[in-house]
Amino acid sequence: MNDTMTLSQRADALEQQMSDELDYIVIKSRLYSLADGDMSPPPNAGALMAKNPKLRVLMGDDPRLPPMPEKPTLVDFFKYRFGPAMHVLQSARHAVNAGLPEKMVLACLLHDISTMGFIRGDHGYWGAQLVEPYVDEEVTWAIRAHQVLRFYPDESVGYEYPQSYVKAFGVDYRPDPYVEEDYRRMRNHKWYMSGRMITLHDIYSFDPSVHVELEEFTDVIGRNFRQPKEGLGFDNSPVAHMWRAMIRPAKYL
Ligand SMILES: [Fe+2]
Ligand SMILES: [Fe+2]
Numbered sequence: 001m002n003d004t005m006t007l008s009q010r011a012d013a014l015e016q017q018m019s020d021e022l023d024y025i026v027i028k029s030r031l032y033s034l035a036d037g038d039m040s041p042p043p044n045a046g047a048l049m050a051k052n053p054k055l056r057v058l059m060g061d062d063p064r065l066p067p068m069p070e071k072p073t074l075v076d077f078f079k080y081r082f083g084p085a086m087h088v089l090q091s092a093r094h095a096v097n098a099g100l101p102e103k104m105v106l107a108c109l110l111h112d113i114s115t116m117g118f119i120r121g122d123h124g125y126w127g128a129q130l131v132e133p134y135v136d137e138e139v140t141w142a143i144r145a146h147q148v149l150r151f152y153p154d155e156s157v158g159y160e161y162p163q164s165y166v167k168a169f170g171v172d173y174r175p176d177p178y179v180e181e182d183y184r185r186m187r188n189h190k191w192y193m194s195g196r197m198i199t200l201h202d203i204y205s206f207d208p209s210v211h212v213e214l215e216e217f218t219d220v221i222g223r224n225f226r227q228p229k230e231g232l233g234f235d236n237s238p239v240a241h242m243w244r245a246m247i248r249p250a251k252y253l
Helices: 007-021 030-035 045-051 074-082 086-097 102-110 113-117 123-134 137-149 163-169 177-187 192-201 214-224 240-247
Strands: none
Touching (some): 086 214, 102 192, 102 214, 123 137, 137 177, 177 192
16 A cells, blocks of 8 residues: 555555455444544445455454353453453462452452453443352452542552552542542442452552462352353343453454
């Protein structure tokens, strides 16, 4: 492609290149395009298929991603979608070493699954929703709360505002008003300390020299995560479609 092409010529050339290379067309969800700052209309699947009748949009598995079992377990998601997951594995081990109860170890293990496999912004809210049908209510609550509580220090347990946040967000950063409001609500909740424990064992500075295997937590998961027998994504739960979105993130419809 050369620089003298108009925008639409470039788009045509790109589409042509794509259809030459693949026998399927990837049409991204708008959210992915918006995250690229791209407001342009999606590629026209109909026009592409008219040029190359062999082409299909993705309705099944995405050949670019590792295949997942028919009835995926939480461990399968760690293996095929979330990996390498060292941050949450280190956090969970930290919680074990501090003598936290099993369900809180699970909360630490799951606290960032949304950033690892789904959506970053508001990841505590998304993550809590993802696991809600399968874990103790307190675990869900704590995962949601860590989203908010990590912005607020608590001297009583030695939790300080993370230095990495000062670096990442700037010294003047203040959480959004809805976070402030949630903080005030959560501060007075009976499970406040459970949410706080996640922030305390959250490994803000990832240590590349510490290696933790998921197998270390097989029993904790087995005892505290109600794995649906139909597989995550296929159990008709209110969040099944969210797990399916991670299995097939480029599904056309
Ligand atoms: Fe987090
Ligand atoms: Fe974290």
